[in-house]
Amino acid sequence: MTSANLFPGVKVILVETSHPGNIGAAARAMKNMGLTELVLVNPLDFPNMKAVFRSASAVDVVRGARVVATVEEAIADCQLVIGTSARERRIPWPLLSPRECGEKVVTAFEGQQKVGLLFGRESRGLKNEELQQCQFHVNIPTGEAYSSLNLAMAVQVICYEVLQAKHAGNKDSGRSKQEWDLPFADSAAVEYFYDHLEATLIQVGFHDPENPRQLMTRLRRLFNRVRIDRMEVNILRGFLTAINKLGKPGEPQEAQEPQEPQEPQEPQEPQEKG
Numbered sequence: 001m002t003s004a005n006l007f008p009g010v011k012v013i014l015v016e017t018s019h020p021g022n023i024g025a026a027a028r029a030m031k032n033m034g035l036t037e038l039v040l041v042n043p044l045d046f047p048n049m050k051a052v053f054r055s056a057s058a059v060d061v062v063r064g065a066r067v068v069a070t071v072e073e074a075i076a077d078c079q080l081v082i083g084t085s086a087r088e089r090r091i092p093w094p095l096l097s098p099r100e101c102g103e104k105v106v107t108a109f110e111g112q113q114k115v116g117l118l119f120g121r122e123s124r125g126l127k128n129e130e131l132q133q134c135q136f137h138v139n140i141p142t143g144e145a146y147s148s149l150n151l152a153m154a155v156q157v158i159c160y161e162v163l164q165a166k167h168a169g170n171k172d173s174g175r176s177k178q179e180w181d182l183p184f185a186d187s188a189a190v191e192y193f194y195d196h197l198e199a200t201l202i203q204v205g206f207h208d209p210e211n212p213r214q215l216m217t218r219l220r221r222l223f224n225r226v227r228i229d230r231m232e233v234n235i236l237r238g239f240l241t242a243i244n245k246l247g248k249p250g251e252p253q254e255a256q257e258p259q260e261p262q263e264p265q266e267p268q269e270p271q272e273k274g
C-alpha cells in the first residue's frame, strides 16, 4: 500500500481556525497533495463533525490532527517555518511565490529538516508576532479586487506547489539534497536566542523596553535572513552570556540569563589558529 504521507516532517499549521468545516476542507486539500501532518493551534470549535464531513476521505488527517495551545508549541521543532499572508506588512519579510515556497519546502524536506507551513485565522490572518517567527512569507497572487482566499483554498494552492516541486525535483537529479553542513537551529532554540539577545541589549542600555520601536523585529529579520545553524546559535548564546557576566555599565553584576533551551549539546568549536 502506498503511504498517504509523502512528506514526513512537513506540517500544515492552522492558527485559531473559527470554522470546523475549513479544517476538514484543509485536511482534504492536504491529503490530495500527499501531506497528512495537521496541527491546529487553539481551534475555536474542534472536534466537530463538520470537519469530518468536509474532509471526505481525509478523515484520518482530521482525526490525527495535533491540537496545541500556541504557535510557539506548534513550530518548536521546525527548522524552516513559512507563513502565508494575504496582505503586505509594515516591515516586509523575505517573500516567496507559491512556487518558490514549494521548492524551499522540498529542498528542506530532502535535507531532513522539519518544516512548518503556517496559515492564519479566517477573520484576520496571522498576527505580526506570528509572521515574525517565520523565515519566509508566501503570498498567493490574486486579482486586485480581492486578495483573501478561503483558508482551505490557500492550503490547497501551497500544498499543490509542494507536490509539484517534489515531482520536478525527482526529474532533476542535480537538486542539492544537503543545503548546509550542520542542522539549522530549530524555532525553539532561535526563540531562546532572541529572548537572550533582548535581555542583553536591555542590560547594556542599548534597548529600552519602554520604547522598543522596531528594534527586535529588525534583528529577527536580520538573523532570519542568514538562517543560523545549531552551532552558530550556541556560539551566539555563549557570546551573550560573556556579556551578561560583565554586568550593567557602571554597575558590575551578573545579569539574569534566560533559561537554557533543551538543546542537544553540540561538539566544541575547534580552536582555529592563524
Ligand code: SAH
Binding pocket: 084, 085, 086, 087, 118, 119, 120, 121, 122, 123, 124, 125, 126, 138, 139, 140, 141, 142, 147, 148, 149, 150, 151, 154
Ligand atoms: N482577512 C485575513 C485573511 C484571512 S484568510 C487577512 O486580511 O489577513 C485565512 C488565511 O488563508 C490567511 O491567514 C492565510 O494563511 C491564507 N491566505 C488567504 N489568502 C491568501 C493569499 N492571497 N496568500 C497567502 N495566503 C493566503
